[in-house]
Amino acid sequence: MAKLDDNRIEEIEEMARRVRIHVVKSTHAAGSGHPGGSLSATDILTTLYFEVMDHRPDEPQWKHRDRFVLSKGHAAPALYGVLAESGYFPVEELMTLRKLGSRLQGHPDMLKVPGVDASTGSLGQGLSIACGIALAAKIDRESHRVFAICGDGEVQSGQIWEAAMFASHHKLDNLIVFLDRNQLQIDGPTEDVISIEPIVSKWKSFGWHTQEINGHDIEEIVDAIDRAEEKDGKPSMIIAHTIKGKGVTFMEGSLAFHGKAADDEQLEVALDELGGA
Amino acid sequence: MWEMAKQRDAYGETLAELGRERENIVAVGADLCGSCRIKKFGTEFPERFFNAGIAEQNMMGIAAGLAMSGKTVFASTFAVFATGRAYDQVRQSIAYPEANVKIVSTHAGITVGGDGASHQMLEDIALMRVLPNMRVIAPADYHETIKATRAIADYKGPVYLRLGRSNIPIITDEDADFEMGKATLLKEGEDVTLIGTGIMVSRCLKAAKILEKKHDIDARVINMSTIKPLDEKMIVDSARKTGGVVTAEEHVVSQGMGSGISQVLSETYHVPMKRVGVANVFGESGGSDELMEKYGLTADHIVESAHDVISRK
Ligand SMILES: Cc1ncc(C[n+]2csc(CCOP(=O)(O)OP(=O)(O)O)c2C)c(N)n1
Ligand SMILES: [Mg+2]
Numbered sequence: 091m092a093k094l095d096d097n098r099i100e101e102i103e104e105m106a107r108r109v110r111i112h113v114v115k116s117t118h119a120a121g122s123g124h125p126g127g128s129l130s131a132t133d134i135l136t137t138l139y140f141e142v143m144d145h146r147p148d149e150p151q152w153k154h155r156d157r158f159v160l161s162k163g164h165a166a167p168a169l170y171g172v173l174a175e176s177g178y179f180p181v182e183e184l185m186t187l188r189k190l191g192s193r194l195q196g197h198p199d200m201l202k203v204p205g206v207d208a209s210t211g212s213l214g215q216g217l218s219i220a221c222g223i224a225l226a227a228k229i230d231r232e233s234h235r236v237f238a239i240c241g242d243g244e245v246q247s248g249q250i251w252e253a254a255m256f257a258s259h260h261k262l263d264n265l266i267v268f269l270d271r272n273q274l275q276i277d278g279p280t281e282d283v284i285s286i287e288p289i290v291s292k293w294k295s296f297g298w299h300t301q302e303i304n305g306h307d308i309e310e311i312v313d314a315i316d317r318a319e320e321k322d323g324k325p326s327m328i329i330a331h332t333i334k335g336k337g338v339t340f341m342e343g344s345l346a347f348h349g350k351a352a353d354d355e356q357l358e359v360a361l362d363e364l365g366g367a
Numbered sequence: 368m369w370e371m372a373k374q375r376d377a378y379g380e381t382l383a384e385l386g387r388e389r390e391n392i393v394a395v396g397a398d399l400c401g402s403c404r405i406k407k408f409g410t411e412f413p414e415r416f417f418n419a420g421i422a423e424q425n426m427m428g429i430a431a432g433l434a435m436s437g438k439t440v441f442a443s444t445f446a447v448f449a450t451g452r453a454y455d456q457v458r459q460s461i462a463y464p465e466a467n468v469k470i471v472s473t474h475a476g477i478t479v480g481g482d483g484a485s486h487q488m489l490e491d492i493a494l495m496r497v498l499p500n501m502r503v504i505a506p507a508d509y510h511e512t513i514k515a516t517r518a519i520a521d522y523k524g525p526v527y528l529r530l531g532r533s534n535i536p537i538i539t540d541e542d543a544d545f546e547m548g549k550a551t552l553l554k555e556g557e558d559v560t561l562i563g564t565g566i567m568v569s570r571c572l573k574a575a576k577i578l579e580k581k582h583d584i585d586a587r588v589i590n591m592s593t594i595k596p597l598d599e600k601m602i603v604d605s606a607r608k609t610g611g612v613v614t615a616e617e618h619v620v621s622q623g624m625g626s627g628i629s630q631v632l633s634e635t636y637h638v639p640m641k642r643v644g645v646a647n648v649f650g651e652s653g654g655s656d657e658l659m660e661k662y663g664l665t666a667d668h669i670v671e672s673a674h675d676v677i678s679r680k
């Protein structure tokens with residue numbers, strides 16, 4: 091892929107800002123949800139859907155589309171934000187998040203929401219599903235790619251490593267996974283709960299091509315995907331260093347806003363910072 | 368109106384108390400230690416508290432190993448992960464060898480609300496009651512949770528204790544007796560028996576009031592907090608006395624408490640029955656009360672079922 095020019099980067103950053111506003115507003119309207127892990131993954135998600143992935147919002151089931159699996163399914167508000175901005179469903183619908191009768195479930199439901207490729211929410215399972223989708227593409231000699239995002243707490247789950255072994259064994263080089271390394275899970279920093287370090291060499295030793303990037307730098311995200319695609323025969327893990335709650339100062343690095351929405355006052359402060367209405 | 372409280376608060380307080388009384392108690396969790404309220408125990412007894420991270424299967428194995436070395440182990444996470452994700456570990460490493468592990472789950476049922484179907488566990492009673500050696504308890508309220516937590520600490524062997532997320536009515540007496548395996552009679556009645564478990568016991572009491580006031584029907588109300596082993600004597604006595612039974616649970620009707628009771632009655636004393644619960648479907652996001660209404664779990668649903676049962680007597 092050609093180098094991104096500055097204008098394009100600004101456009102993506104602007105889109106990410108809008109998605110952040112959706113995350114904060116929709117979880118506030120719901121009175122619950124997971125803003126922290128949604129905001130840490132927003133730049134990656136926005137870059138995937140607005141720059142990298144080949145997909146057709148007016149034809150969600152298009153056979154040759156690149157697939158995406160949100161293995162850390164609780165970041166649904168960010169995924170819904172990029173899907174709505176892409177045109178899969180009206181942006182206004184975002185405000186129905188988690189409400190009775192809404193398509194926008196607390197965790198992504200592939201049967202309800204156009205553009206959602208896999209139902210997730212129980213951590214540790216999405217990566218295996220992504221492997222299955224990548225494997226099917228190999229069987230069918232299809233050239234589409236499979237992207238996924240895992241949480242850094244999520245990789246404590248044993249199934250992640252079962253999938254890791256499977257992916258390299260089967261040379262799933264059409265699988266590109268981001269680890270949202272925001273340092274935090276619910277009960278504290280990952281390194282205090284159950285240490286996942288040294289995380290890069292773990293993935294390397296499981297036979298994956300590994301890179302480390304700043305997960306909030308659009309150019310680094312795009313470049314990493316480019317490099318991942320040059321590696322034949324290996325699945326790719328991009329360890330993205332991120333900040334939980336990124337973009338809203340009082341949510342940044344906060345454990346409290348893992349699974350709690352902003353209240354009315356906090357919403358105003360957040361929107362002020364994000365330059366939103 | 369009833370006072371409201373959370374069962375998981377009762378559990379957390381009681382576990383910490385038990386920790387002070389018995390050095391032998393160890394608690395394990397899986398990155399939901401605050402939500403499950405075992406953090407209090409962890410703060411007081413850091414040397415007897417272990418967070419396995421987001422790894423429920425491993426947590427159950429660790430709990431089994433600790434138990435095999437003489438510890439009384441409390442293992443807590445959300446119901447969906449405790450019984451679903453870690454089912455084989457619970458079966459092979461805890462139930463089969465009769466490990467002294469108390470699986471205390473929180474966030475059972477549809478009242479989980481906004482998180483949606485992936486987190487609303489409506490099949491756990493079925494999964495746990497079918498397991499040999501496993502005891503299953505779903506307390507009705509705050510007070511009963513305290514007593515159940517103490518009772519299972521005294522009992523040697525695997526237990527599944529099912530708790531909810533939200534504030535629920537306090538309907539039992541602070542000094543009422545609790546015995547594992549014994550149901551309690553909350554209200555005498557002649558015309559029909561309402562048997563509830565967990566959060567649905569309060570709905571049964573409410574339904575009994577409506578039946579009495581509006582329909583002149585005298586309902587007997589039973590709190591079936593132990594789902595396994597079932598109090599067969601209480602079930603059969605009630606069926607004989609009233610000639611009809613309605614069961615109510617925040618669980619799919621297939622293979623829950625009501626199914627257990629219907630199995631008892633079909634082999635002992637036949638009466639018309641109706642099971643109130645969720646049909647065999649997954650839940651969805653929404654407010655707890657809205658979901659209870661939509662999925663058929665209100666006092667009115669129990670009243671309707673009571674009429675149906677009585678009409679078939
Ligand atoms: C199997 C499983 N166990 C527990 C949970 C509850 N849970 C939801 S989010 C979360 C923490 C996730 O931490 P991490 O993977 O680091 O995500 P992030 O920081 O990106 O939000 C937990 C334990 C779950 N969804 N699935
Ligand atoms: Mg994290």
